[in-house]
Amino acid sequence: MPLNMPKVPQGVSITNKGKAAMYATQDLRDEHEGILLMLSVLERLGTTLQVDHTVNLQDLEQILGFLSNFADRCHHGKEEDVLFPSLIRAGISDRGGPIGVMLAEHAQGRSLIQAMRESLSRLQAGDEASRPEFVGAALGYVRLLRDHIDKENTILFVIAEQRLTSDEHARLAEGFTQIERERIGDGVHEQYHVLLHQLLDTYL
Secondary structure, eight states: OOTTOOOOOTTOOTTSOSSOOSSTHHHHHHHHHHHHHHHHHHHHHHHHHTTOTTOOHHHHHHHHHIIIIIIIIIIIHHIIIIIHHHHHHTTOOSSSHHHHHHHHHHHHHHHHHHHHHHHHHHHHTTOGGGHHHHHHHHHHHHHHHHHHHHHIIIIIHHHHHHHSOHHHHHHHHHHHHHHHHHHTOTTHHHHHHHHHHHHHHHHO
């Protein structure tokens, strides 16, 4: 585990490898901690970008890579392709309710990431008019994801921990490992943690 990462309970692997947690949702909770830290970096840079033209745009590009590949493609992939179907089989409706809300917010987040990518590309090309567009999308994304993560931690994951059996949680853990391997590849999770802490050391 990289230095300075939030302390993980004994027996829990932050990368879902080795000894399994009692609940597979602990893997998602651990990932939320890293995502929240990156949101704080994005918030700091977005706020700075409003008044400071010397912000490192390459760092913003790396942040978007983290959010797109790790937070969305991998983390949200675990939820959408593994956790949510298990909850639906357990009788939790995907039409409205917590699953429906989470899916809608995932879609909103993807739209905001795309807006950030497009405005950052124009900003890199020298279009200063795109600066407030990036800032608006970035700070909107931070607000959305913080609220989203709070709802998952306090509502959706609690439902999963109450409704799914230990065997189902074991299958979730296996599914999470497969998603991570297929979506971002072995070792990439750890590389993103290194990037996260480099950015934390620089900006927070």
